[in-house]
Amino acid sequence: MDDLGTTTPTTLDTLSAEGTPARWWVAPLTLGERMAGPILGAACLVVIGIILTSGSYLSTIFEDILIFAIAAMGVDFLGGFGGLITLGQAGFVGVGAYGVAIAEVHGYGPWAATGISLAAVLGLAVVTGVVAVRVSGITFVIVTLALGQIFWGLGYQWTSLTSGDNGITLLSSPSIGPWSLSSTMTVWVTTFVVFLAILAVLLLMVHSPFGLSLRGLKSNERRLRALGYRTGLQRYIGYVIASFVAGIAGVLYIFSNHLISPATLTFSQDGFLVVMVILGGLGTIWGPCLGALVVVMFEQEISTYLARWETLMGVVFIAAVIFTPGGIAGLLRRGRLALTRLATARRRAKPAGGPAPAVASATAPNSSAGDALDAARTRGDGDAARVTAAPRAPSEGDR
Amino acid sequence: MSGAGVRPDAAAPTSRPSAGGPASPPTLEGREVALELDAITCRFEELTAVDSVTLTIPAGSRFGIIGPNGAGKTTLFNVLSGELRPASGTVKLFGRDVTRMSAPERVRLGMGRTFQVVRLFSDLTVRENLTLAVMGLSRSKLQLLRPWRTYRVHQALAEELASSFGLRDRLGRTAGELSHGELRELEVLLALAVEPKVLLLDEPAAGLSPAERVDIQALLRRLDPGLTIIMIEHDMQVLRGVVDWVAVLDHGELVTQGPTAEVQRHERVRELYLGRAAAHDGAEHLGSTTS
Incomplete structure (x- = not known):
């Protein structure tokens, strides 16, 4: 089939009518209401910029939020769109971080170490993916959990390579001229830029033919096979992408924290990533970023006031699952619909x-x-x- | 698209020999063989679901498969489509041995199918369902960095398919919002979207109202005459309206095969559908829904 051919005016009309998701809810709003979103978005960016460049404790928290949001977006890409919930992504965050630290210990420069680390993440994703995507459903969850625990076990027990429980400290950070990741502000800005880039790429991917096939995989795998899709390949590509994204988060993690230990690869970290996705909104890509915000704030802020913060977070999680099954993203969507209804009613009344x-x-x-x-x-x-x-x-x- | 072509008239039954027994194939008359099953046996542990079934189906045939519940019809379909591997026997698609091939590989060779229980992407829109289907044979299905809506040719094909069977105004609806009849139609459209040469229809009229049965029958009669259709159907009225040759299965075995009218008069078939007593009472009306 020729993908690049032309189409009839009818097709174009239909595309223009259906192809702009924003139009349907923006249409009934006034100019002021339409501008509210972009203005709010720009204001958020400014606030984030101020926080990131302030060098305060809040900026450190924000950096962690962005790093875990990257890993959580990878989990959502595979789970929210492909229906494959993985419990092993913290392992790939660890591989990304350990990769840089170990390569530096063995004499490689920071840029080479970053390249080696990303190659290691990709290699391990490619190899473990062969095993993981042979199964689906709950078996896939268990297999990825097992793989994550293998990574944790290696980090904990392969002391000659990983220094065991003590972890490894970063020796040096990459730089280009005056732009060095040894500066905290540079790390924050870099993390933010990488976060935005990955958000954009993943959003593009979920709207691509491959993203559509991932949704088909989640909806009805047997039907997808009957349409000529090798669903194992779809799962495999999705798994490799999600794992690689987690690895990128790991690389940023080591440049941000300067230390990697097995604690980053524990099962609870895998669980937190899944909680971020469910809490933020499964199948949205951007929702898990909000989930990461909540979970990291619980972990780093509320924990200073409340010893049993994990219990409270568990209660919040259960309440969210019961009352807002779509997570925070679902809640926002409902609010947006209410706003649209209000605006529509007002326009009709005028x-x-x-x-x-x-x-x-x-x-x-x-x-x-x-x-x-x-x-x-x-x-x-x-x-x-x-x-x-x-x-x-x-x-x-x-x- | 071959599948979307309007069939001007149902293919006239060819002069085939009458059903002389389980092994009598329809006359090929120089036609290419679309599907050839040689002694297909399929077992589930102790149960033999399909027992040494041999069939030859010429290209362009309208071929029906009937039998009581549990006769092995759907299992045979699953073997044909590649979802199940037979314990023994071979399946040839246009002369090529496809016995060990997976379902997606067989789709690429020209096999499309529908399912007994409707299998669609229920949380996707009709447009997304059809786009997924038309992209099934395209390499662009692995494209990662270009929105699927910008593939205009695929979009045009999806719209053409939807328009050809009255689903154009449903393009924006999720499949879950469609009526059962529309779901059945959409399922047939998905199977046609992969441009099959052989179309397997597993009870396409199941659960439909009388009016919807007429619709689905009309839809099937409009298909390209060159398309080979193999259909499982309990409703003999629908079956009669679409197929001209029927094979009967019972307990996994091929009981008989032949022109539809002859098979309906076959004593064993009437026993299977109406019970031994009714069959001997001379029940002539093996016509309407029989299960």
Whole structure:
């Protein structure tokens, strides 16, 4: 099939109507409301920038949030889209960090050590992936857990290489001219840039044909095979990507913390990564970043006031799973829909002498509400479909 | 796309010999053999689900497989599509031995299928379902850094498929929102999207209302005459409207095969469907739904 061919105007029209996820909820908003998102986003970036460059304790916490958010996004890529929840990603964070530290101990420069580390992560992902993707479902979870524990065991017991429980200290950081990762501010900025880059790449990937096939894999693997997809290959590529992303987080971790020990590879770290994903919003990529924010704040801030912070975090996690199954991202989505409904109702109420909202909805399925409904359905958003449902125009497909 | 082509008229039954017994194949009359099953046996531990079944199905055939529940029909389909490997025997697709090939490999060689229980991507939209299907044979399915919506040819194909069977206005809906009849249609469309030469339909009319049965029957009759269709169906009315040759399975064995009308009159078949007493009472109406 030729992928780069042209299409009919009808196809283009449909694409433009359905292809812009933002349009359906932005359409009913006023200019001020439309600008609220970008302004809020820009304000967040400024605040993050100030925090990162302040050199305060908060900036250190923020750096950890970004690093674990990177690893959690990898978990979400595989779990939220491919349906393969992995409990071994902390192992790859560890491999990334140990890779740099061990290579430096063996005389390699920081850039070479970074390259060696990433190559080691990729190599191990490629090798372990052959084993891991042979299974799916709960067996996959257990296999990845076992692989993660193997990495932890090696870090703990292979003392000649890893210094065991004491861990390894980073000897030097890479630099380009005046831009050196030995400076805390440079590390923070680098971490932030890498975080944004990985966020962008993963978002691109989940909207790619491969990302669509990952969603198909999660939805119905047997059907996907019956359409000619070698689902083992889909799983394998997804696993390697998620593991490599975790490895990048590990490299940033060692440049940020200057020490790597087996504590970073423990089962609880694997668990925290999964909690970040579930709490933030499975299948969103950006949601786990919010999950990382919550978990790291619990780990590093609330723990100073409350000894049993893990118990409290467990309660929060259970409450979140019960009351907001979509996580924080789901909560935000609901808020956004409420805002849209409010704006729509306000706009309908404005025209004096116009038709009543119900009549307008019933007689104008192509209105903004109708668009909102169709687009919401495109995105599989049942809430929107229920709330703003308008009658569909009859067509030849009706029976 | 071959699968989406409108079939002007159901292929007239060829002059095939009457069902002379389990081993009598339809006459090939110089036609290419689409599918050849040689002594296929499939076991689940002690149970022999398919027992030495031999069939030859010419290209362009409309071939039905019937039998009571547990006869081994779906197991035979799973062997044909590559989801199950037979304990013994061979499967040839257009003369090529595919017995050891996986399901995706067989799809690439021209085999499409539907399932007895509807298997779709229920949380994906109809557009996404069809796009996944049309990308099944494309190398672009492994593309990582380009949005799938920008593949215009695939999008056009997906829309063409949806339009051809009245699902165009459902493109933005998730599959889970469709009626059962639409789900069945979408499932057939997914199978057609991989441009099959042999289409396996596992009870495409199961669970449909009478009106929806008429629709699905019309859909199947409009398919490209060059497409080989093998269909499991309990509803003899639907079956009669689509296929012209039927094989009957019972307890994994091939009981008989022949033109649909003849097989309906076969005493053993009437026993299987109506029970021995009813069959001997001269029940002539093996017509409507029989299970």
